[in-house]
Amino acid sequence: MKTSTSSLLSLLFLFSSSLAALANTHEDFLECLSLHSQNSNAISNVVYTPNNSSYSSILLSSVRNGRFSSAATLKHPVIVTPLHESQIQAAIYCSRKHGLQIRIRSGGHDYEGLSYLAKSPFVIIDMRNLRSISIDTQNSTAWVQVGATLGELYYTIAEKSSTLGFPAGVCPTVGVGGHFSGGGYGMISRRYGIAADNIIDAQIIDVNGRILDRKSMGEDLFWAIRGGGGASFGFILSFKIRLLPVPQNVTVFNVVRTLEQNATKLVHRWQYIADKIDDKLLIRLFVRSINSTSNGKRSIQASFTSLFLGGTDELLPLMHESFPELGLVKEDCIEMSWIESVLYFAGFQSGESLDVLRNRTSGINEISFKGKSDYVQKPIPENGLERIWDLLHEEDVGAAELQFSPYGGRLNEIPESDIPFPHRSGNIYMLHYGVFWVEEETAVAESHLSWARRLYGLLASYVSKSPRAAYFNYRDLDLGVNNKGNTSYTQASIWGLRYFKNNFQRLVQVKTVVDPSNFFRNEQSIPSMSPWWKKRGD
Ligand SMILES: Cc1cc2nc3c(=O)[nH]c(=O)nc-3n(C[C@H](O)[C@H](O)[C@H](O)COP(=O)(O)OP(=O)(O)OC[C@H]3O[C@@H](n4cnc5c(N)ncnc54)[C@H](O)[C@@H]3O)c2cc1C
Ligand SMILES: *[C@@H]1O[C@H](CO)[C@@H](O)[C@H](O)[C@H]1NC(C)=O
Ligand SMILES: *[C@@H]1O[C@H](CO)[C@@H](O)[C@H](O)[C@H]1NC(C)=O
Ligand SMILES: *[C@@H]1O[C@H](CO)[C@@H](O)[C@H](O)[C@H]1NC(C)=O
Ligand SMILES: *[C@@H]1O[C@H](CO)[C@@H](O)[C@H](O)[C@H]1NC(C)=O
Numbered sequence: 430m431k432t433s434t435s436s437l438l439s440l441l442f443l444f445s446s447s448l449a450a451l452a453n454t455h456e457d458f459l460e461c462l463s464l465h466s467q468n469s470n471a472i473s474n475v476v477y478t479p480n481n482s483s484y485s486s487i488l489l490s491s492v493r494n495g496r497f498s499s500a501a502t503l504k505h506p507v508i509v510t511p512l513h514e515s516q517i518q519a520a521i522y523c524s525r526k527h528g529l530q531i532r533i534r535s536g537g538h539d540y541e542g543l544s545y546l547a548k549s550p551f552v553i554i555d556m557r558n559l560r561s562i563s564i565d566t567q568n569s570t571a572w573v574q575v576g577a578t579l580g581e582l583y584y585t586i587a588e589k590s591s592t593l594g595f596p597a598g599v600c601p602t603v604g605v606g607g608h609f610s611g612g613g614y615g616m617i618s619r620r621y622g623i624a625a626d627n628i629i630d631a632q633i634i635d636v637n638g639r640i641l642d643r644k645s646m647g648e649d650l651f652w653a654i655r656g657g658g659g660a661s662f663g664f665i666l667s668f669k670i671r672l673l674p675v676p677q678n679v680t681v682f683n684v685v686r687t688l689e690q691n692a693t694k695l696v697h698r699w700q701y702i703a704d705k706i707d708d709k710l711l712i713r714l715f716v717r718s719i720n721s722t723s724n725g726k727r728s729i730q731a732s733f734t735s736l737f738l739g740g741t742d743e744l745l746p747l748m749h750e751s752f753p754e755l756g757l758v759k760e761d762c763i764e765m766s767w768i769e770s771v772l773y774f775a776g777f778q779s780g781e782s783l784d785v786l787r788n789r790t791s792g793i794n795e796i797s798f799k800g801k802s803d804y805v806q807k808p809i810p811e812n813g814l815e816r817i818w819d820l821l822h823e824e825d826v827g828a829a830e831l832q833f834s835p836y837g838g839r840l841n842e843i844p845e846s847d848i849p850f851p852h853r854s855g856n857i858y859m860l861h862y863g864v865f866w867v868e869e870e871t872a873v874a875e876s877h878l879s880w881a882r883r884l885y886g887l888l889a890s891y892v893s894k895s896p897r898a899a900y901f902n903y904r905d906l907d908l909g910v911n912n913k914g915n916t917s918y919t920q921a922s923i924w925g926l927r928y929f930k931n932n933f934q935r936l937v938q939v940k941t942v943v944d945p946s947n948f949f950r951n952e953q954s955i956p957s958m959s960p961w962w963k964k965r966g967d
């Protein structure tokens with residue numbers, strides 16, 4: 430490791446100092462903030478220190494992975510919940526001045542908690558209050574502030590139009606800020622691409638506090654924040670998106686098959702049609718291990734969870750032609766409006782009020798999870814699937830789940846370099862595997878993490894190679910991190926090439942221009958190649 434004076438000093442600082450020094454840094458930061466805010470009363474209303482009674486609830490309300498919610502894991506950063514852009518500008522200025530890092534949090538769903546955890550002293554800027562959405566039905570566009578959730582966006586679109594939708598994720602509490610800037614796959618992505626493919630403008634605050642739009646930031650930076658992740662480049666305030674037509678009624682079905690009902694054959698067969706079938710149809714597949722009701726042994730349950738942008742009458746012939754083995758019948762199909770399908774895929778009961786989409790705290794926070802992703806380019810043979818099932822049986826019932834998300838359609842048509850998200854033609858589907866637990870013991874966590882890593886090992890021979898690609902929004906620190914004092918291109922390219930393939934290099938170039946001093950950084954941020962930032966440790 431490079432042992433410059435500054436890194437020695439910062440080591441000394443970390444070891445000797447502890448909380449008192451940290452409190453001083455925080456106080457300096459707070460003082461700076463009130464000096465540099467247009468209205469210091471207003472700023473004190475949006476700044477939370479551990480002294481404030483609501484501090485913990487603010488900190489925890491957007492921690493979406495129980496793995497990181499213990500007091501031992503969470504540090505106690507100052508949290509700012511800005512109501513106005515000028516408060517963000519002040520926070521950037523004061524963080525730089527006092528050597529604090531910034532973590533930007535929109536919906537808090539980062540798989541590794543990077544929006545609210547950091548090793549060195551830091552501040553969380555939580556965007557929960559900046560979440561307005563304005564829909565222009567005439568032009569089929571919308572401006573969405575980053576603090577909005579997907580549920581709020583879908584709700585607001587449906588309020589204005591029943592025939593406009595947007596291709597983004599299924600979990601309504603996911604935040605627009607992280608999701609759009611990192612990709613955004615959902616149930617109409619085979620028809621319309623991912624969320625980032627449909628961003629047409631954005632507002633960002635750069636490291637110097639300037640507010641830029643598409644025109645003033647330039648096409649390179651605008652390219653980078655559509656899939657390259659926001660956190661490396663600046664502070665995204667809002668996105669302008671293209672809304673897309675959906676029919677008055679769509680059709681959904683969820684067909685469930687166990688091993689006894691030929692699940693393995695069906696999953697195997699699915700791999701030959703999932704990316705090729707009509708792009709109005711997306712058949713997502715969830716696989717879990719269950720206790721078989723028939724013989725008391727473990728079985729596998731495969732759920733074919735699907736959305737068709739059209740009616741049942743059109744869907745049935747399509748399925749009979751392409752995937753007759755599934756045996757889809759009219760009774761399996763339900764017609765509903767697109768917004769009702771959003772509730773359906775989010776797991777709400779039919780008849781539930783659309784208001785649940787605006788509930789920012791629905792879902793469970795205390796569950797811990799680890800997720801990993803892979804891209805599959807050749808069908809996995811049946812015996813490969815069986816080896817995966819064996820590993821699934823090693824986890825408790827309900828603890829682990831595989832998600833098969835089909836690609837093809839529009840996703841195939843877009844060139845790999847169009848935006849940083851590179852997973853296009855050649856991929857049949859993305860495989861996501863997650864494992865969930867509630868126990869707090871480290872040993873329990875370790876055994877689940879190790880299970881996920883073993884599955885990753887098993888899959889090596891079945892998935893994409895050179896690079897073995899992964900989806901950035903399913904962030905996985907197992908793929909490598911920028912170590913303290915070592916954010917070299919070579920090191921970052923270990924994870925960077927997996928997430929971004931050949932787009933990684935251009936991301937580094939953009940980063941080097943827009944944030945040469947590497948102020949916007951985290952464990953997996955794009956490195957700056959500017960020579961002078963390297964003088965500083967992490
Ligand atoms: C339960 C669950 C369901 C999911 N479902 C899907 C799905 O269906 N499809 C899919 O594609 N993905 C899905 N994801 C993954 C999700 O897209 C990513 O976790 C996404 O990054 C979350 O965005 P966020 O704003 O909620 O997260 P945050 O944790 O707030 O942010 C994630 C990252 O983006 C940065 N960031 C956030 N806001 C900004 C900003 N304004 N400017 C700059 N940087 C910013 C953060 O610093 C952090 O590095 C899911 C995740 C979870 C936990
Ligand atoms: C930094 O990264 C490079 C490239 O991966 C590696 O060779 C080197 O050993 C690393 N240095 C430290 C101190 O981690
Ligand atoms: C938090 O407490 C400080 C005093 O410790 C106060 O100035 C500030 O207004 C409080 N913040 C909020 C949001 O209540
Ligand atoms: C928090 O409270 C303690 C005493 O209760 C006080 O000394 C300290 O200055 C306060 N910190 C902030 C940031 O308000
Ligand atoms: C639609 O877009 C055009 C051009 O950008 C703009 O002039 C017009 O005002 C927009 N329509 C509405 C209803 O805002």
Ligand SMILES: *[C@@H]1O[C@H](CO)[C@@H](O)[C@H](O)[C@H]1NC(C)=O
Nearest residue numbers: 688689690691692694754756
């Ligand atoms: C399973 O597949 C076989 C043919 O491979 C078929 O005969 C049988 O009916 C199928 N079982 C079910 C439950 O669909």
Ligand SMILES: *[C@@H]1O[C@H](CO)[C@@H](O)[C@H](O)[C@H]1NC(C)=O
Nearest residue numbers: 719720721725726825826827
């Ligand atoms: C599954 O079976 C095991 C062993 O018979 C039992 O301990 C467990 O509770 C069952 N789980 C569920 C979810 O039914």
Ligand SMILES: *[C@@H]1O[C@H](CO)[C@@H](O)[C@H](O)[C@H]1NC(C)=O
Nearest residue numbers: 677678679740763764765766
């Ligand atoms: C939509 O589906 C509902 C419920 O099945 C049905 O009553 C209605 O006629 C359908 N509307 C259209 C336009 O197809």
Ligand SMILES: *[C@@H]1O[C@H](CO)[C@@H](O)[C@H](O)[C@H]1NC(C)=O
Nearest residue numbers: 785787788789790791792793
């Ligand atoms: C949001 O959902 C949670 C969990 O389901 C529930 O406890 C809470 O009451 C809901 N909030 C509102 C405002 O409906």
